[in-house]
Amino acid sequence: MNLFTEIRTLVTAELGAMTEAGDLPAGLDLSAVAVEPPRDPAHGDMSTNAAMVLAKPSGKPPRAIAEALATRLAADPRISSAEVAGPGFLNLRLRPAVWQGMVATILQAGDAYGRSTIGAGQKVNVEFVSANPTGPMHVGHVRGAVVGDALARLLAYAGWNVTREYYINDGGAQVDVLARSAFERYREAHGLEPEIREGLYPGDYLIPVGEALKEKYGDSLLDKGEQYWLSDVREFATEMMMQMIREDLAALGVEMDVYSSEKALYGTGKIEAALDRLQEMDLIYEGVLEPPKGKTPEDWEPREQTLFRSTAHGDDVDRPVKKSDGSWTYFAPDIAYHYDKVTRGFDQLIDIFGADHGGYVKRMKAAVAALSAGRVPLDIKLIQLVKLWKNGEPFKMSKRAGTYVTLRDVVEQVGADVTRFVMLTRKNDAALDFDFDKVLEQSKENPVFYVQYANARINSVLRKAREQGMDVADGTLATADLDRLDHPAEIALIAKLAEWPRLVEIAARTNEPHRVAFYLHELASELHGLWNRGNDEAGLRFLQDDPVVSQAKIALARAVGVVICAGLGILGVTPVEEMR
Numbered sequence: 001m002n003l004f005t006e007i008r009t010l011v012t013a014e015l016g017a018m019t020e021a022g023d024l025p026a027g028l029d030l031s032a033v034a035v036e037p038p039r040d041p042a043h044g045d046m047s048t049n050a051a052m053v054l055a056k057p058s059g060k061p062p063r064a065i066a067e068a069l070a071t072r073l074a075a076d077p078r079i080s081s082a083e084v085a086g087p088g089f090l091n092l093r094l095r096p097a098v099w100q101g102m103v104a105t106i107l108q109a110g111d112a113y114g115r116s117t118i119g120a121g122q123k124v125n126v127e128f129v130s131a132n133p134t135g136p137m138h139v140g141h142v143r144g145a146v147v148g149d150a151l152a153r154l155l156a157y158a159g160w161n162v163t164r165e166y167y168i169n170d171g172g173a174q175v176d177v178l179a180r181s182a183f184e185r186y187r188e189a190h191g192l193e194p195e196i197r198e199g200l201y202p203g204d205y206l207i208p209v210g211e212a213l214k215e216k217y218g219d220s221l222l223d224k225g226e227q228y229w230l231s232d233v234r235e236f237a238t239e240m241m242m243q244m245i246r247e248d249l250a251a252l253g254v255e256m257d258v259y260s261s262e263k264a265l266y267g268t269g270k271i272e273a274a275l276d277r278l279q280e281m282d283l284i285y286e287g288v289l290e291p292p293k294g295k296t297p298e299d300w301e302p303r304e305q306t307l308f309r310s311t312a313h314g315d316d317v318d319r320p321v322k323k324s325d326g327s328w329t330y331f332a333p334d335i336a337y338h339y340d341k342v343t344r345g346f347d348q349l350i351d352i353f354g355a356d357h358g359g360y361v362k363r364m365k366a367a368v369a370a371l372s373a374g375r376v377p378l379d380i381k382l383i384q385l386v387k388l389w390k391n392g393e394p395f396k397m398s399k400r401a402g403t404y405v406t407l408r409d410v411v412e413q414v415g416a417d418v419t420r421f422v423m424l425t426r427k428n429d430a431a432l433d434f435d436f437d438k439v440l441e442q443s444k445e446n447p448v449f450y451v452q453y454a455n456a457r458i459n460s461v462l463r464k465a466r467e468q469g470m471d472v473a474d475g476t477l478a479t480a481d482l483d484r485l486d487h488p489a490e491i492a493l494i495a496k497l498a499e500w501p502r503l504v505e506i507a508a509r510t511n512e513p514h515r516v517a518f519y520l521h522e523l524a525s526e527l528h529g530l531w532n533r534g535n536d537e538a539g540l541r542f543l544q545d546d547p548v549v550s551q552a553k554i555a556l557a558r559a560v561g562v563v564i565c566a567g568l569g570i571l572g573v574t575p576v577e578e579m580r
Helices: 003-020 050-058 062-074 096-112 139-157 174-189 204-217 226-251 270-280 331-343 355-371 407-414 416-423 447-467 488-498 500-510 514-536 547-571
Strands: 046-048 079-085 089-094 123-127 161-168 258-261 284-288 304-308 319-322 348-354 378-383 386-390 432-435
Touching (some): 003 046, 003 062, 050 089, 062 079, 062 089, 089 096, 096 488, 139 161, 139 386, 139 500, 139 514, 204 226, 319 331, 331 355, 355 378, 416 447, 416 547, 488 500, 488 547, 500 547, 514 547
Parallel strands (some): 348 378
Antiparallel strands (some): 046 089, 284 304
């Protein structure tokens, strides 16, 4: 049940009645009419912009519309008052019984409270991580993995049919470098000194790969030239790296539905098929690009290339898909890969990219728009950097990886749950500081602890109630005398619970899972505030001498727990029932 949707339905129904009465002209578009929390809670429980958005098309002053609408709304038994503010905003207050009834609604719905059908079963592909298979995942991949997985969970919760996908970048020169690096570890496994020259991958993680190569090939590759072993070693090392990456993701609680290979696009006609499709639309041509900004004629050599007319679909410049020497650019297989996703029947595509891919956004959106004839939207989320801190200093080194902090380094130090929650405490396009000391602090400044402590407090109430012989099953609590929840602090907490379904839909429509983390922190703050007030006002404590009153207050606590657990589930975080 979405209370905001329910009240919006009331508002639009009364607008319809005003039309029938001749107070408004027929045919007005009500799609922009919204009901939402006011910016200042002192102004009321909900606010609607109905009069503001209908003033111009109706040819009537907004305050006149608002005043007429207010009179009608005030007659509804759910509305305590309807007041016109400013140029024509309408602030609504709901009767206490509406809020009190929300507690029973939540307990009856259980974990279905907040779930939505707005996705209507549409197929959405969320591609994330997609790291080069050349080593263990680093901390930058952690954030992208968490954002992608939480987004996938959020969309599924809101009614989409979600596919999680990893694109293996195994078609470029970097996998040849991997093979050469692994070969040196193969030589090392035979007692020879490895030559980890500049440009190779130095991390210790390749030592097991070298040992596995020795077990498979013995010494048969030692005296052979690269042309004899490069292909086999590349395939062998890539598969071992992908197994490591799968294990890294599993340590973070991430499972992919599909792994797609870039290499599988080459020599199969898939790249050619995608470009032929663009050719049919007159979007491929031979041409010479203007010099990039900042280049002077002396250091710019104009060359004829095969270009994609991406400017026809919103890009700044056309993009090369084939080099002058006839080889593909990096963009060509990416076009083919996204064309493959389009042909698989997805209704929406989402890519989670690192911040260094910002220049790729417009060209990729242009390609998908062209290949899907505008049918399939592509949303690209850029993940900004994570700065690691420990003991007040930057934390930069990982011996195992050679040059960076790995996903395993982070998870092993603070755990998957803490890692996931912290990675969602900032919007994806904002830089994030990850302080190993602070994320484990037991204080209100630590959002992970703050939310988990709220859930632990709720569970402590339930345990004590059970010890006193009370029945705290959700079905029983839903029948409590909820009229006893009449304090403003209790109503404020229920009002925050009522925002959950609306928050889910907004977060899902905008592809922003961090909104869930923000909301959980706000909900926990309301719970802790009520709890702390109970230290001074005995009547606000969840456990009372009067069992009828106690049952109502426990019902409220349990309703908060239902929503916290649902939110943490979307974030992929296990709720804590007891703090140690």
